[in-house]
Amino acid sequence: MRNYTAILQKEPFDGQYSKSSVIVTLALGLALYNCVELALLILTTFKRWRGLYFWSLSLCNFGVASYAFGMMTDYWKLTVLWATKILVTMGWMTMITCQSLVLYSRLGLLVDNDKILKSVKWMIIVNSCVVFTIVDVLDWGSTYSSDMSYLVGYYYIELIQITIFTLQELIISGLYVWKTYSLLQVVSKQNTRSMVSQVLAINIIIIAMDIALLVMQFHHMQLYQESFKILFYSIKLKLEMNILSKLVDLVHGSSVKNRSMTLEAIDSNAVQGQAQLDVQRELNGGRGSIIKWYGSDSSNNGAAHVQKDFGNVDPRFSPSMSGSSPVDGDDDGDDTIARVLSHPNDLNNSLRHPSSTTNARTSGREVDNLYADFCRVLSK
Template sequence: MSSTSEASPGNWITGSYTGNSIGVRITIGTFVCVAWYNVIELIVLIFLTFKRFQGPYFWSMLISAVGILPYSVGYLMKFFDLTSATWVPVTLLTVGWWAMVTGQSFVLYSRLHLVIENQRILRLVKGMIIMNIFLLHVPTTVLTYAANFSGSYASIAGYDIMEKIQLTGFCVQEVIISSLYMWETNRMLQSNTDRGSRKTIMQLLAVNVSCILMDIALMVIEFMNFYIYQTTLKATLYSVKLKLEIAVLGKLVKVAHQHLWRSNTERGQYPSFVDPTRIESDFNHPESSLGTYQGFKGRTSPFEAIDCDDVT
């Protein structure tokens, strides 16, 4: 694969890295290796965390994690010129990019079901994700192949522009989903007086803010025209975001179900597994957030047996 000149609109978009900087090569290798390590750990954690291997949350997280591998391998092969078959790295990074980016959006969408009951909002979010597949993924893919196989200035310039558009578009998409989540989580925080739960909710908010900052960092790097750094760092940051998802998943399920329990009982509604006539405790003023409940066999919280894959 031949390299473009440094004056081209997208430096090294269509070829391997031909610069003399050892630091750049080490940086590329480091980003890719960290991403690989995180992905291997993620796959293990996903299968250990989910009790049943089904549901949108499980599959979106698994697909997004697995997608990081071909994405990072493709760019490693491309920048280090490990093959003369241009279509191999281009196809790998394209397939991986689709799975990694849209998979992450579906992870965020699946998580929204824990805190948002408004089906109209959920349908709009899902529609936005599907729409952006056609508005952002498809044209970027076409320009990726055009730039790498035709090598014309017009196709490279077009890809360079589209790369910035799609990165901005997907960043805005994830910010919108995360903002909806944070808005609802903040409402949960205001209505929850339990100190432990409030601490957990604050941690969840911090995780979402961190993910938004990662997206913004990628945008800044891209608009500074550091294409090599942006594309390889993206794999690392997406793997980190998924690890944060795994880290807070259990806490998120507990807090969300506790909030749902409180909201329903205040309206006189109870989950299907509860017989209201046999309730002996005051669920509107529980002694502890997730402690024991009178009237349940074994005096345990009904949420202790909740499977993570029930998040749909």
Template sequence: MSSLDDIPAGLVSGVEASSLAVKIIVAVFLGTALYNAVELIVLILITFSQYRGLYFWSLLVSSLVGVIPTTIGAVLHFFLIGPLWLALTLSHVGFYAMVPVQSLVLYSRLHLVFHNEKCLRYILYLIIIDAIILLPLITTTFLGSAYIRTPQWNKAYHVTERFQVTGFCLQELLISSLYIWEAVKLLQLSPERRSHRKNIMYQLVAINLVIILMDVGLLVPEYLGFYYLQVSLKSLVYSIKLKLEFAVLRRLVTITGLHAQDVVHSDPPEAPEFINPDYATFDFTHAAPTNKSSSGMYGESARYNRGGNAFSISSLAPKLTL
């Protein structure tokens, strides 16, 4: 465990002075993260029927502009390939797109189970404010510790890095916890009628708990002072969390389809008030038809209005065969 006055381990010298086991662990973490990101981009492009919507773009940006540059920059950085400024630039640009945008991914799918407009707006404000406060702060101390290298700058970077990791962890914890809370409420809807829906909701809760545990796990190497391990593990964890989003999305599609069947075959009052009617009746398992228009809920014009801004449901839901 390094002192707060020391340069973070690996920030300048990489992992060349570390043991072979450490080098292998870092290489495995970064290699797996890069593979996950490339695979995820391919899945995104072939899965979504329409390339638009906050969910699609936040997922794509976090993978393409976030995980990949962060991973490549970390490889150049920790294994001393090329100039230090290039490695740090790639890593830092990727960090900007990977970590804060991950919160947007969580926020964008929160709409499917949570419809308190005021609360959703506050969550979005929280994501924006955290990014405005934390990103410039960590950038300044990061560059100061990497190039000035005085005890004051090193200590400032250690403190702000821990503050940043903890802040984003708590932010994602809040969004995931709110999602789990609302998912449990949905699980309690007519529990005796749809056992398949109950199983899916249990899976959704389990996946979100895994995401929370991975966020908490990132705090351990950070507070132990293992900079290189924390950075490489962060790339791996965020790539896994993004891939888990596809598991979440597929189950959201399924649970929405099951709920749509309930709406058709049961009395309308059974639909909970926290489920938007458009979500409850739209067929998420197929892309919107393009050869005809409809004023109903299943046509290409199916949209819902949130805060005065029309939003295409099919832009969020991919074309999936379940």
């Protein structure tokens, strides 16, 4: 039993500035600084305080701050033990769950598969409910009960929970890596490729930090693991806010320039047949033309024809109807954003019947959906 106690015990501050005390102080200080900065960014970025993305981002930031304050009071013995454990428990549960919800809230921008999205959602819910219940019971039992079985159970559940939540975040980040990598195969415009590469790089950095925390946990570096965990989660949260903003800019621009960039970013050599000629002809045309897609006849196998017409433009396709940026806090964050990837047949259906690919919540934005549908086919 002494071995389990020694492994789980974190040495408090002894009044001497050693290597451990400096690392803990720097990690906690940087984490709290990131929390303050991120809170200001959230307050100044979001126009409307609602939606899954806004609340998961805000609550995750609150969880990081709560966990940091809890560890501060524990390391420097600033308050009673039960108050410290409340701060740590509340912070840990909020931080872990909402971190995954932040990524899930924007996953629909890239993944157009309801089964995958529902599986990710229920994975987060089930893991949070089951794992946190067991961990909290064993944690509080090992602290206030004389039964040593609580301590043994808490030792093993610590290893299990960090493994489960690391795998959970690896799965979600892996989906981003998979889909952004597939976009690189068809995107040729340099600025757009750079943006997609940044999305890919940030997700790889997030995965690397998750693996580093897992390694420290299995090497029983308890004090360092908890200190760096707070710092890493604050960094990951800032990176995720940056990555998702870039992803929104990539999938759906709020200006005519961003919408026209969709065709320019496509590698026309990756398209076959009449569609290739149409894309190349449009790219060689004027920059300021308004593009309107019409349904094609069966002889061209569903290829789209491009017609530049300044006089007969449907007023619904006016730039003023393009919608606002998703950071304004719309419900669930992705209702006003066209998805990038879908089934190949969606293009032909959308070209022949544009209204069939829209619903009441996306009416007035048909041209954006048609551009997104075109990207879906090229991404396959």
